Structures are given as structure tokens and as C-alpha cells.
Amino acid sequence: MTVLRKVLFALALPVVLFAGWFWLSDGSESFYSPPLRTILTAFADTWQPERLRADVAPSLLRLLAGYLLAVVIGIGLGMAVGLNRRLRAVLEPVLEFFRAIPPPVLVPVIMLFAGIGDGMKVIVIVFGCVWPILLNTVEGVRATDSVVLDTARAYGVTGPARLTRVILPSASPQIAAGLRQALSIAIILMVISEMFASSNGLGFTIVQFQRSFAIPEMWSGIILLGLLGFTLSLLFRLAERRALRWYEGLRAARRRAG
Amino acid sequence: GSDKDSSGGDSTGSVDNVTVGVIPIIDVAPIYLGQSKGFFKSRNIELKLESGQGGAAIVPGVVSNQFQFGFSNVTSLMIAQTKSVPIKAVAAGVASTGAQGKDFGAVVVKGNSPIKTAKDLSGKKVSVNTLKNIGDTVTRNSVRKAGGDDKTVNFVEMPFPNMQAALEGGQIDAAWVVEPQLSSIKAAGGREVASTFVDAAPNLTVATYFTSQKLLADKPDLVKRFTEAINESLTYADAHPDEVRQILTTYTKIDDKTRAAVVLPKWPIEINKASVQTIADLGTQDGIFASAPDLSKLLP
Amino acid sequence: MTSARRGNPVLLGLAGLAGLLLIVELLPRLGLVNERFLPPTSRIVAALADEVSTAAFWRSLGDTLYAWALGLVLAVLAGVLAGLVIGSVPVLRELTASTVEFLRPIPSVALIPLAVLLYGTELGSTLLLICYAAFWQVLIQVLYGVADVDPVAEETARSFRFSSWGRVRHVLWPTALPYVFTGVRLAASVALVLAITAELVIGAPGLGKEIATAQNSDAVATMYALIVVTGALGVVINLLTRTGERRLLAWHQSVRGEVAT
Amino acid sequence: MLEVKGLRKVYSSGSREVEALRDLTFTVDNGDLVCLVGPSGCGKTTLLRCVSGLLTPTSGEVRLGGSPVTGPPPGMAVVFQEYGRSLFPWMSVRANVELPLKQKKVARARRKELVESSLDAVGLTGTADAYPWQLSGGMQQRVAIARAVAYEPETLLMDEPFAAVDAQTRADLEDLVRALWQRLKVTVLFVTHDIDEAVYLGRRVVMLSSSPTVVQDELVVDLPAERDQLHTRADPKFIELRTRVYEQIQLAKKTVQK
Amino acid sequence: MLEVKGLRKVYSSGSREVEALRDLTFTVDNGDLVCLVGPSGCGKTTLLRCVSGLLTPTSGEVRLGGSPVTGPPPGMAVVFQEYGRSLFPWMSVRANVELPLKQKKVARARRKELVESSLDAVGLTGTADAYPWQLSGGMQQRVAIARAVAYEPETLLMDEPFAAVDAQTRADLEDLVRALWQRLKVTVLFVTHDIDEAVYLGRRVVMLSSSPTVVQDELVVDLPAERDQLHTRADPKFIELRTRVYEQIQLAKKTVQK
């Protein structure tokens, strides 16, 4: 029952929106916004298993590698910066400096050091999606309850245990927000990274479609990106549910009044 | 923008606001020069130049009448034509110099590279600015002509400005570049292995100015005046290379040394139909087009 | 808390930046990278000096900042509003979750043709892209922030029969505020990134267009100079939000924890 | 009149299921002052939250003035056991006390008056501009009390409201509650774990058993309405009543151990 | 030996400046059990946090075993007044109690034993797997006590540790603390606002004045070491002592009103 309800809720709005799009675009003459009908046909034709293997799979691998690396760096650096005020004072301007530089502009510089292979693309992904994780980790760590910190200190919970058992869990709800943000940014950067020095990948394919005026195919690629994002976020949600069970319980205990 | 377009029919007396989407490279110097010389104004065209980064921005702009005209290479235009994008070329844009070793685009390698001729490019990694476009078409052609196997050439996509670093870093074996990067790579010891445009066809028309079929139907007069102005500009530019080099300072940031050294392209007013047909054939052969382009529908 | 000697944060921050400049100066000087691709700081600064002396630079900067500020304000307003509404009505939250997740990963760059189609190279295009990208950042932060409300605080509000607006204004909003600040900081730089990128690709006037021109012209030092300007903008923006945060979040653990002695 | 009928509450989160209340039935007349006592963890807080409409019971019902309680009824004030968390850390003490009044649309002048007088009454003169987290535990608890007092409720629910204050302050606050009750004729439901306090304050004392929780006993406190800390507590009647309550609670504890 | 010398603490945040402690001097011998009483807001918590090394005094110093306290000394356990916030919501009750032991590198088997026995001792058998936020206020407080008890500290600081439990449980816990103290010879500093409790528990009672806070009086409780709830509290000596403490506190309140 609840599963059914969930599925219903998850599908309701997308179905309405797609139906609306279908209806409104039907008979569209505009070259750049073709009817959804055409796009869907293109979708079926374009994203055959072979193409998925050749273009989507490598993209996904890079995406995963970049995301995981960003998670490690973001949380690690974020904890250090969040806990140490001096370090924060030193690093924040530098980090903000890099944060403001658009990845497309930075890619050439990254290419200087990382070449043009998968390494470069992974770095571009890391470079773009580490920020939400980093910022949220810093803020989450800073917001750790003072009584919790005092308790840890008083009972000699120091060193690694302090980080993993106290600070990290306490900041985890906000870190989760960052991880969630980073996921979709990672997808976006996967596309951007493949706009440079590339010859395969989902992003490359979409850009290629765009350039070769295969507009329905391009839209089908965008839809695929959306589906990809949706699927990944679903997985993320499951993981988050598990990891933050205590938090959801804590927050929902009162609301779930059954 | 749309609020500035030339509404109001063929009023020859009134001034038409025209926005043209161009790429801020040497190729479009004539239109800047023509603008400063007043060639457009004298035809009642108030010209505004917007620079975009290639077709992704310019073609939709022209189709939607955000731009009245655009600048694009012929391969992109032919791809658009095969996809029935409603556009039409109206004037020549830029053409190859036709001189081996002295063209504005070429395949280059590092000075100490074992690659001596286009034939050696087989099995090598070559960068082009856009895959499945004019760069790889003409490069494949040069390789074939030199007796190499073009199927084994490994093309990667990369913006022109990044190619020199990639070349020196050994990330690519050869680069298909145009000016000003070409001069700069050569100055740093790079070596040219193929004048690809020259190999492809004599006096190859590389790019043209184009407009939407709608504008062509609605305001034939405006298109005519624009074409005339462009042609005058092209002719003037071709005849006054020094002024061309000078006008570059206004819309590029090419430094003075390079500016003096770059090889300028040719700016004939004729679109060399035969050469375009050659590019069309080569592209069809390479599988760039879904179907063979119909040049009669694209070219004026 | 780190009770270490404090150190002046401004000086420390400047020291950090100076370190970065030094590294960039040394990398090419020591031959670790070719200085034609990454010129030393001194040359970048020289190019920067050339740039700032031109009127065109300031006009571009103005254009970029205008697009950035306008886009950011719109995105933040929309994000906060939507976040508070969706976050405080569970049904809405469930209904929209899948759509939000679907739309979020669509890259702004993929929307460029659409933007150009609608607005050409005018401000509208850039704004559309900025808003699209920055909106999600704020929205997600607000959603998480709203979910963070202390149940006891919420029950207090309910027991005193706060109006819906009262609950949003006095309970949800302050709780979400730290998250919102992070969201705004994220959105501010994303907006800047998008402003530059849009100008870069579409060619709308602004710093991005200048960067594109410099790139196309092989003017490496100038390009880096412009990048430095972009980065500096980021630093300044962060400074501003941090100041705002210190004022508005004085009550919050993250700020009060650092004031307390 | 407040009626609690067959109230049952089971908390179930994940695998853990706790029957906090098994079957509670009792009534509180309008203008009555009823004290609730019972062992720690027996469900007093749960009961109060059901009565205040913040928690939906598993079965049974709560009626106030004849109509069932589904959400917080108007004119009700609650002092939560977690006083610290029920104060808004982003507001000064004054704003915390004033906000419910604003929501009730009390005029500004009257609001000011109410805030001042209630803060005075709990002995917090001069701290109106401090933030809650700048106050000691007992002071925070008194702010929560002041907030309820200033609200001038018709029904007042208090959950161990004097747990964090010293003996002397506690006595003062007890007298404050009685005075308020007599002056405004509020209906008061007062949870305490101090038996003397229950007898001293209440007109009736309801004793809960340990869980599974039912009403163990009820007791009418037939002490004179005018009470004072010195004489009432020395009254033999008082001693007798508190002994009875004490015995019942001992009994409650024993029953469960079987 | 614990020595507090000329301790002064001024909180200054923004414009607000509060002199929580003016000048405190007293000593606690090793293995002594000292109760601290004083009006709400007089600085008891502040004092405890200075003693535990969690807060740096404005002037004066705290010495433990001869060396100045600059951070939490090893072998010290603290029960915080904000019991709810001092439990880690992301850990089960068991993990909360066990974590400090892990940090102390107690062997696994012994740890298990300590956790079980301490939870039993506070009457929380069977709740080890619950999360803190699934417990009632009193139960949470008892978890915090169990954590301190399981830690087997040399110094035990408790800040109103029984505020949220019912009378009967409180009596049991009082006996638990005395038993622990006698068995392990811990030094205990115990803050309470219940005068009877202070006299019943302590070997000495230190009374603080209201702020500006100084030591108002000290009292040696010369009751026999073997105490029990029924007889000790009925002892005339006990009554006399508690009256003395009561009077002193009344006095403290009065002084301030002048």
C-alpha cells in the first residue's frame, strides 16, 4: 500500500508534465523544440544497448570515480577546515577563488597537468562537484552542538574517534545535503568535461547531436541525463536513509504519530 | 535581439538594425573592417556584431531571428541542410590561400616528431576543434592522398587554444589548427605536415555567411544589401592586409608579434561551388552527413 | 573549540592567497610547466594591469556583475520560496521529489540553444542559464534545512497555535537559515560560473566573452588575468556572505561557538 | 472539561515497539488543577502530548469541552520537559516570550506589559535581552514558564516545569502557578515527579502506574484553597496525603516487578 | 586533591557581560564527596565546567593532584545538566555508554559487562538498543548517569543529575552514587538544587551565593557513613543540617536583594 502510494506520488507529476509537453509540442514546427513524439521515437532509436555500452558506460565510470573522489576530498578537507579556525582563515579565500572559476575555463589548466585522458575528465568532475560537499561539511562541522563536543572532550573521546564517532555523524545531515547537490553537479560536469578533448561519452554524444543539428536526438540525450540523475538520486536516497536512520527517526519521531 | 530586428518591410529609406553572429577569429576580420569603413551604414544597415562560440549558439540564433545573419563553416552548414534546418548561405566568408605551406590552417606536429608527412598520421592521435566536421574531413583527405590509412587516424576533440600545450605535452601526436595558433606553434618549433585545405580543393571556400530562409523570403532586399556590403568588405580586406591586421586589435587580443606573423586567409567574393561540392563528397564518404547535402538548396 | 592563538583572519586569508600566487609564480619559473601555457604571476599581473586600464574591461565586468547579481537574486528568491513551500508541505515534497531529481542534472550548457532561441545573446539568455543552475542549489539546501527543524521547537510553535506563516517565519526559516547561507554561497559562485560560461559560449557581453576572445587569440597571460578577476570576484562575494552570516546567524552554534571564549 | 478516554499509545519505530500508555481514563473539570505523578518513563509526557493534540493516540480519545482534540486547541499553553529545546535559540528571551502573544494578536502595549510582568514573576528581571543559550538551565526553564504564563491560557499543561530550579525558586514558582490558577481560572494539568509538590499544588492528584501504564489511583487533595509553603507542608493532612501517594507509587513499582 | 583558587569567570558576548563567578576558593580531598548548592543561575554549571577543564576561567585556577587543569583530565566523568544534548543521537544507548570505554581501551568483554551492569543499576535493563530520542526525559538522564558510572572514573562531576527522575528512582540513584563512591573511592563533586539530597549524599556541602558568586558557607555533614533513605532522613541531625543549609541559602538570596 505505502509502496504503491510512493510510486504513485513519484510518477504523478512527471506524468502530468510529460503529458503536457506531449500535448503542447505536438505539431510544433520549431526546429529546436520538436514534438515530444519525435523525441521519444529518437530516444528509442538512439539509445540502443550498443550505444549505451560505448558511450554511456565510460561516462558513468568517470562520473563515479569523480564523485567518489570528490566525496573523499570534500569531507576530508571539509572536516579539517571546519574544525580548525586558522586553517579555515588561510584556505577559505583560496578555495573561494577556485570555486568561482568556471570549469570550462579551468579545463585547459587542468589539461596541462593531467593530460587529456580519463584522468583529466575525472579531475574536472571532482573540481566542480567537490564544492557543495566541502561547504556543507565545513558548515555542518561548525554547527556541532557544544554540549556534544564537551561530552566528547570530557570522556576523552579524541583523535580519530572524535572525528568518526562524533563530528562526522553530527554533521552528517548537512553533509548529506552537500552530497545530494554534488551528485547532479557531477552529472553536469561529466557533460562539460566531455566537451573537451573527447571522443566518446554521453556528454560528448549530446554535444555532438547538438552540433550536427540532430535536435530530437539531442533532446533524447537530455532526457536520458534526467533519467540518469533521477536513478542516481534514488540510489542516493536509499543510502541516505540507511546512514541517517537515527536522524530521520529523531526528526520524524514526533511527526510519525502512528 | 528580437526587439531590434528590421520590422517594417522593404522601406529602403529607413535603417535596418542587423545583428550578425560571428566567431571572434581572424576569418571575420572583413565584416569588422567593413563596419568601420561604413560599407554597411551606406546601405542603411546598422550592424551589430555578436560573437558566439561556434554553431551551437549562432545557428539557433539565426533560425530564431535573434541574429539576422551568421558566420559558419561550410560543413556545419551542410550538416544543417541535411537536417532541413531552414537556412541559406548568402555570401562567401573565407577561403583557403591555396598555397601549400602558406595557408591559414594546417596539420602540425612537434619539431622533433617522427611524423614527416600526412601518410605518417595513420594510427596517430590528431586533435581537431570539432569532431565530424571540416577538420577531420580535410585531414582524412590529406592522409589518403599521401597514401596513408585514414581509418586508423585517431581524432580527438579539443579547442584550438589548448592544442599547443597538448602537442608539447605529448598528449596528441598532431594538431589540426588554424591561425593564430598555427603561427604560434610554428614559432615554437612546430612543423607543418599537411596543408589540409589546399589538399582538399583549390581555393577552397571554408566558411560563408548565412541567413534564415524566412528572412530571405520576408526581406529579400535587406539580404541583397547585406550581401553587397559583405562583398565590398571582403574585397577591401583582401586588398588591404595591413588594415586587416590593424582591425584585429579591436575584437581580438592577439599580441602584436603574432598579429604581424599570421598568415591571412583569402577573402574572395565568390563561393567556390566546386570546392564546397568536394567537401560535401568527402564528408559523405566519411559518414558525416545523414544524406548527401543538396548544395542547390544551401548556396545562393 | 580550537582555543589556539587566534591570528587575524584577514591576514591569514591574505597569506593563503599570497601562497597561491607564489606557487603560480614558481611553477613556470622552475620549469615545471611551460610558461607559455601558465605564465608566472608577475606576467599575469602585468596583463591584468593592462586590462584594468581599458574601459572595455570595466564595461565587461559591469555586464557580468549585473547578470550575475540579477540572476542570483532571482534564483535565490525562487529557491527559498519554493523550498519553504515544498519543504513545509509533505505532500508537495513527495509529489515534486522525482521531478526535481529529474531536472536537476540537466546541464545548463545543454540548454544553450534553447536560451539563444528564446533570447539571443541578450541578457535574457545568460539570466535563464544562471537561474536554472543556481535555483537548484538553493532549493536543495532549503529543503534539507527545513527538514532539520527541531521537533520540540516545532511542537512549541504548534502548541501555541502559530499561524502557518508564523511557523514558517519564526521556526522553519531560522532553522533553515544556516543551510540557506550555504546555498547562497554555492549559488553565488555557480551563478558567476554560469554567467562567465554563458558569455563564453553564447558571446553575450561580459568577462566571459573577453576570456573567450583572449583564448582564441592565444593571449594566455590576458586570459589568466581575466580568470584571476573571476576568482577575485568569488573571494569578494564570499567575504560579503560571510559578513552577512556573522550578523544574521549570531545565535547559531557555528558562529557563537567561535565567539565564545 | 477535559476528558481522556481509553487512551492508548504505542510507539513503533522499526523493530522497537513500546506501549507507552495502555488504557487511561480520567477527566479534568474546567478550572481544576490536576497533578500527574508516576515513575520515570511511564508515559506522562506521552499523555500530555496526546492531550495537547500534538500526538495522535493509537486508540482512545481526548475531548476538550466536548469536542475531540485533533490538533492543539486554542488558548492552550504547554511547558515542555525539554525546556532547552523548546526555546528558539535565534530569539532573545523577550522575543521568545512575546512571539506567542504576537501570534495571538495581543496589542503591542499589552504584550510588553505581559512580557515584563511574567519575566519578573519568574525572577528573570533584566535578562530579557539575552539569548536562551546564554542562560543557565534553570533560567531557561523559567523563560519557558514565563512564556506560558504571559500567554494567559485557558488550559495550561506543564511537564516537570520546575525540574531545573533550586528549592527556593521552586517554591516561589509553585505559588506563582497557584496564584495564576486562582486568578485566571485556568485548567491546569501538571506533571511532576515530586510527590510533595503534587500534593501541595493540586486539587487532585492522578497517579500513573509503571508501564504498561494505567491510572493507578486518584486522590482529591482536600487541603484548604489558601496554601502556603510553611504551614501547608506542616499540616498533618498534607503529610497523610503525601504518604498515600508515596505508597501508591511504591505499589505501582512493585506490581511491575512481578 | 582538587583545588579551586580565586576562580572568576566573566562571560562576555557582544555587549552582554555576565560575571558568573566572582571569587571561588575551596578544596575537595581525594575520595571526598562534596555537594554544591546554590540558587539557579549562580554559576554552578560554570564552576563545574571550569573544574572539568572545558572552560577557561577568566582568572584564578583549578588544580587537580597538584597540576593545573587546562583540559579535561584523564579518568574524569561528567554528567551534564543538559543530559538530552549530551547523548549522541546517532548512537544506541549501548553505544553511548560504551564509547568512552572504548576510548579508554577497556577490553571488549569487560566493556560489555560494565555497560550491562551500569544500565541495570540505573533501571534501564532492556533499553540498550533504543536510541536516546526514543526514551523519556528521565530515562535519557539515567543513560547519561550510566555512562559516567560505567566509566569508573577517579573524579566524577555531576550537574543536577537526578532532576528529571521521579522520587523513588531518585532515591535509588542517590544510593547508587554513594555505593559507587564507597566502592571505588572516587572524588565526587555533585551539583544539586535539592537541599535534602545535598545533605543526604555529601560528606561536605558547599553553598554558593547568588551572583556575584562567592562561597557563602561550607558545612561538614557529620552523619554516619552508612546512610539509608528511611533512617538517615529521619535523623534529627539530618534535619538540623538541612535547616542550616536552607537558612544559608535564604540568606544568600537576601544579600543579593540589597
Ligand SMILES: Nc1ncnc2c1ncn2[C@@H]1O[C@H](COP(=O)(O)OP(=O)(O)OP(=O)(O)O)[C@@H](O)[C@H]1O
Ligand atoms: N519517540 C519515541 N519513540 C519510541 N518510544 C518512545 C518515544 N517517546 C517515548 N517513548 C517511550 O515511551 C515511554 C514513555 O515515555 P514518556 O516520555 O511519555 O515518559 P515520561 O513519563 O514522561 O517519563 P519521564 O518522567 O522520564 O519524563 C518510554 O518507555 C519511552 O521509551
Ligand SMILES: Nc1ncnc2c1ncn2[C@@H]1O[C@H](COP(=O)(O)OP(=O)(O)OP(=O)(O)O)[C@@H](O)[C@H]1O
Ligand atoms: N554561554 C554563556 N554566555 C553568556 N552567559 C552565560 C553563558 N552560560 C552561562 N551564562 C550566565 O552565567 C550565569 C551562571 O550560569 P550557570 O549555568 O553556571 O548557572 P547554574 O548555577 O548552573 O544555574 P542552574 O542551576 O539554573 O543551572 C548565568 O547568569 C548565565 O546567564
Ligand SMILES: [Mg+2]
Ligand atoms: Mg517526560
Ligand SMILES: [Mg+2]
Ligand atoms: Mg546549571
